[in-house]
Amino acid sequence: MKNLPAISISEKLAKAFSDMPEKIPHSMEVLCDSLLIDVAGLCVAARNTDYVQAILRASFEPGDCVVIGHEGKSNVAAATLINGTATHGEDYDDTYEGGPIHAGAVIIPVVLATAERHRLSGSDMTRGISVGAELMCRLCTVAPKLVHKAGFHPTAVFGAIGAAAAAATALGLNKVQWVNAVGIAGSMASGIIEYLAEGTWTKRMHPGWAAQSGYRAARMAQEGFTGPRTLFEGDHGFFHAFANVAASDFSQMIDGVGQQWLSSDMAFKPYACGTMAHPYIDCARKLVAEGLDVNEILSIQCKTAEGIVHRLWEPLGLKQSPPNGYAAKFSIPYAIAVGMLRNDAGLNDYEESVVQDPLVKDLAAKVSYIVDPENPYPNRFTGHVRVILKSGEVLEVSQGHFRGGRDDPMSIPSLEEKFLANCRYGGWGDRQSHEALSTLRGLRTSGIVDISILGQ
Numbered sequence: 001m002k003n004l005p006a007i008s009i010s011e012k013l014a015k016a017f018s019d020m021p022e023k024i025p026h027s028m029e030v031l032c033d034s035l036l037i038d039v040a041g042l043c044v045a046a047r048n049t050d051y052v053q054a055i056l057r058a059s060f061e062p063g064d065c066v067v068i069g070h071e072g073k074s075n076v077a078a079a080t081l082i083n084g085t086a087t088h089g090e091d092y093d094d095t096y097e098g099g100p101i102h103a104g105a106v107i108i109p110v111v112l113a114t115a116e117r118h119r120l121s122g123s124d125m126t127r128g129i130s131v132g133a134e135l136m137c138r139l140c141t142v143a144p145k146l147v148h149k150a151g152f153h154p155t156a157v158f159g160a161i162g163a164a165a166a167a168a169t170a171l172g173l174n175k176v177q178w179v180n181a182v183g184i185a186g187s188m189a190s191g192i193i194e195y196l197a198e199g200t201w202t203k204r205m206h207p208g209w210a211a212q213s214g215y216r217a218a219r220m221a222q223e224g225f226t227g228p229r230t231l232f233e234g235d236h237g238f239f240h241a242f243a244n245v246a247a248s249d250f251s252q253m254i255d256g257v258g259q260q261w262l263s264s265d266m267a268f269k270p271y272a273c274g275t276m277a278h279p280y281i282d283c284a285r286k287l288v289a290e291g292l293d294v295n296e297i298l299s300i301q302c303k304t305a306e307g308i309v310h311r312l313w314e315p316l317g318l319k320q321s322p323p324n325g326y327a328a329k330f331s332i333p334y335a336i337a338v339g340m341l342r343n344d345a346g347l348n349d350y351e352e353s354v355v356q357d358p359l360v361k362d363l364a365a366k367v368s369y370i371v372d373p374e375n376p377y378p379n380r381f382t383g384h385v386r387v388i389l390k391s392g393e394v395l396e397v398s399q400g401h402f403r404g405g406r407d408d409p410m411s412i413p414s415l416e417e418k419f420l421a422n423c424r425y426g427g428w429g430d431r432q433s434h435e436a437l438s439t440l441r442g443l444r445t446s447g448i449v450d451i452s453i454l455g456q
Contacts (some may be wrong), residue, residue, distance in 0.1 A: 020258035041419035043068035084208025105207035132166025156191020163214020183227020199327025267405030279383025284339035305377030
């Protein structure tokens, strides 16, 4: 930049977060508890999957940190990578309406590993989670939809920045070190969305990679390594690189930092698939509950947002017949079909035998879409299903919100039920699951963070 700012965006963020009250708002305490419970259960659910076992074999090295659902402690790099991958692997983790991003899969692994490695308190952990999650959500306000459009996964690239901020905050870095940490993380951010082509595994590792990058950036800054303080607004800055924009408006990102918490509205998923498919599943289930006979369906047409077409609708032939369970998680035609035929879209509904079920494939092939220019995405996730029956009768249902989100939030008891169900899916017994849940409930107020019980 020809005229460098006296105070950069990163420096404004560092000051705002350092000046925030010692005690975070109750809404953020609830969010921290919710994220801890949800992430731990998801790690257990995924612990025996082929992709987790592969990354475990590739990266496990002895250390101080729990790899959730596995015996033996690993170093920070491996624990963050594995736990982040396991959390996001089934696409059953939290999301933020306005992104979409998945903050928990990045922030919880990095803060837990940082707390274990450096023997931090529950209070340190909580501040780290709060700052990291909030920064990731605020990054979504700068260039809505453009990071995805440029071919990057926002959770991956925003995640590295959020993870650095989370670790730096938990470690108690000063403002200069904090700015250096996020500046360093900017050069570590990565993650493209080409996994969509054939349902390969790389999206699953994005949060874990971001988490380990954030920790490394924070520790480098703590030891004196420097990064650009103009990370965000510089001529060669973050959004120039990842959103293809020459200039950005950072006002929404900065306004109210440390006082207003966007992340307190974070949503938790009732279904194990891509976020924007959820309202469509609810619509599909409602139609069947109201008496729809799926055998009488001629075709299904859905209104949708232009911003999700390239990820969840196109190429339409591939989305109507996904090649595997992971690809199916990013297909609205498939989601509608399992919602109608199986009355759910949980972990079991994305297993290979279901994906290849002829009844599911035949119904998914009847689903198409039209773009609704008035759709409020990304600020709100909506669903619409219009069924044309063989008789010519038309049945139609719309849903204007994401169930589990700000308009219909998932309660802590519901999240605990999801946690226990995920633990059962991952092979844990009831006693072990309830003991782990008891530990998670008290973690935020603990003297020293100890999650050893999760490492089995």
